[in-house]
Amino acid sequence: MTITPTDILDTLSELVVVTDTQQRCLYVNEAWCRLFGGTQTDWQGKALEMFAQRPPARLNAVSGDIATPGRFENMFSVNERVYWLEWQQTDSVTGHRTFIGRDITDRKAEEITLRATARNAETGNDTKMRFLATMSHEMRTPLNGILGMTGLMMDTGLDANQKAYAEAIRESGSALLALINDILDYSKIDAGRIDLEESVVDPLSLAQSVAELLSPRAAHKDLEIATYVDPSVPLRLMADEARLRQVLLNLAGNGVKFTETGGVTIEIRAEHHDEPGVENIRIDVHDTGVGIPQEDLTNIFEEFAQADSSHARKFEGTGLGLAIARRIVQAMGGTMSVKSKLNVGSVFSFTVPLKAKTDHHSTRYDCQIQDPVLLVTSSTILKRIVRLQLESAGVRQFHVTEDAEDAHAFLSRHRNAILLCDLPFAAQHGKKLSMAASHSLVLLSPVARGRLETFRRIGFDGYLIKPMRQSSLFRRLSDRDIPQQKTERLDSPATAPAFSPQKYRVLLAEDNQINAVLATAIIKRAGHHVDVAGNGSEALYAVQSAPYDVVLMDMHMPEMDGLEAARKIRELAGSERHVPIIALTANAMSSDRDNCLAVGMNDFLTKPFEPQELIGLIEKWGRASESLTAGADAGHQASA
Structure with missing residues (x-):
């Protein structure tokens, strides 16, 4: 019995088609006929439209006679069922073409399902983030009033008991604000939306600032907190300083929180990295606290994890902080680890690769002290x-x-x-x-x-x-x-911004009465004049009616919101269009900051805010107001 090549092709599960120079069918195998119907004879001489527009495959540079295969896919319907086929095309120098196809319908269905799942997940993330951003805004607004009014009350003549009660209110409000920030941060990171910005960072100043921020808390518990930056660490690094500070504050803050005697140290060293101009910066946070049981070390960085139930009851906390810190470090390309012994203490360490802004290591510590x-x-x-x-x-x-x-x-x-x-x-x-x-x-x-x-x-x-x-x-x-x-x-209170002798005229656009009273009290106490607008329309009218040095603009207001009001102010014809505008809002997302800057605002302050932060921004942009207006008007006259 003689077996021909076509007999072999008829045994294949793949579809095989051979066409002539006019793209008419010369041969189809049995698999083709099972899918499309008819016999092999029925198909001979028929024009096959699915292949008619195919370009020639690339000529084989080695043999010179058979073109190398080209791959393509197409979709069609047979008996109301949709099929996807993947084809491999081979051309001969005579113009004949061979097409070998295989059914990829199931694979395509999986791809479509995966894409739909990804879209649904993205939609779900968007919905979750919108919900969290809204809830964060709604909670920050009353918190701003609670914390701010408590701060104002503590500056009045309270007796010892009253001051203790007010301090308890402020601490509780601060704890709630920290929780809101943690939840929002974790949700952004979980959705893959962590924002990293690169700027020049002084590692010595960074470590010292974190220690000094935690110093009052440590001193209250009679703990030491200290820093050491090794001379091997470059003077300047390129990193997201705010995120590095966030991680350090979390680790060192936990150290103070879980330590009863002894203290906490922050130590920074540089390690070798294979890439030129990059250093592995290792930061170790030591504490002499309660320690972590060995069985809990494996899940200490997991969401909502607490090292020990008794510790959780004593020290409280959501368990989100370490999970957030590790995610931030991972986003920076680094790793985080922990070593700990019960009743001895813990060492939390993380290493991140950072570009060195300076080519040489620091020698500023060599002070040549000769005396013992x-x-x-x-x-x-x-x-x-x-x-x-x-x-x-x-x-x-x-x-x-x-x-x-x-x-x-x-x-x-x-x-x-x-x-x-x-x-x-x-x-x-x-x-x-x-x-x-x-x-x-x-x-x-x-x-x-x-x-x-x-x-x-x-x-x-x-x-x-x-x-x-x-x-x-x-x-x-x-x-x-x-x-x-x-x-x-x-x-120290000495770091509160020194109030400038220059007094500024401020317009506050705020629809929440309590927050308006709070901000007004803070601004007036600093010696500045303030007018209040209840919505964006009133703010726009006020800017056109009187000269202001600074505008504080809430984002969400009735009738006209802060974004629209800022946009319309920038479209005005007179010099008032250049007035500095500071967003003063409970919205805390980076996209909110971007939206404010996109419509022409100059700065962004999130509620709740510290009084010195608000006054510092007013004075910063108040000083800049005159030069901004003069410079813009000069440029306008020159262009005219």
């Missing part, structure tokens, strides 16, 4: 961090002790030694130790500032406020004659 340095403290946190700082500064001889007699013996042997004396030892042994040292500095907590004069009288000639800034420590050690200037700290 003595640190007297019982704090394991201070012992570790000050030792690291002194080593990085090139201090060749230093001694650490928590024994007053040992300290005095060291000073007796080294008459030129510099004394760093922690507050408890300074209070008890300060006079004896300071008299034996050639230069003495007392280490004060933020709440002990008022005792400075007492320590000066017993012999100390300088001081450092904890958490100590590395730069301040090195300056005090290097130059004994440096004047003790007033120290401004993020944890």
